[in-house]
Amino acid sequence: MKNKPMVIFVIVLLLALGAWYYFSQKPSTEALDTTETQVTGDTPSLPAGGMETGEVSTNDITVGVTVGGVKEFTVASDHFSFVPNSMQVKKGDRVKITFSNPLGTHDFKIDEFNAATPKLSAGQSAVVEFIADKAGAFEYYCSVGNHRAMGMWGTLVVTE
Numbered sequence: 001m002k003n004k005p006m007v008i009f010v011i012v013l014l015l016a017l018g019a020w021y022y023f024s025q026k027p028s029t030e031a032l033d034t035t036e037t038q039v040t041g042d043t044p045s046l047p048a049g050g051m052e053t054g055e056v057s058t059n060d061i062t063v064g065v066t067v068g069g070v071k072e073f074t075v076a077s078d079h080f081s082f083v084p085n086s087m088q089v090k091k092g093d094r095v096k097i098t099f100s101n102p103l104g105t106h107d108f109k110i111d112e113f114n115a116a117t118p119k120l121s122a123g124q125s126a127v128v129e130f131i132a133d134k135a136g137a138f139e140y141y142c143s144v145g146n147h148r149a150m151g152m153w154g155t156l157v158v159t160e
């Protein structure tokens, strides 16, 4: 078996080339490592003013998405709070709010605009739509039990 060392040499050479090829590709695979923050229903509840994910902007005011002239928001109950807990629109805007309720029994109300969902059970969602025809800061809240007193409210700011 005279050429056995030659076979081993070729195998080692191929392995070395393979390793070199693998490691030379590595920088491009690492670039895929930047995972984005997912917005899910189970973000832990934080005291007012802490969220930095998804729709909630860094200054904690959510301005919504404008679709066909309508300002659209999605608000979720999160234990005894709303996420987001602050929204902003302009006077005269038509506002559409989808309230989703993953857990417990809750509703969503803004008295000043006669906007209210029915009381929702876990897993339900409902939509309210109204025209923000006056400027100011208005509280939205849950009217179930003492939820509002427990902190289940937020602020809709209507600017001029």
Ligand SMILES: [Cu+2]
Residues within 6 Å of the ligand: 080, 105, 106, 107, 142, 143, 144, 147, 152
């Ligand atoms: Cu509630």
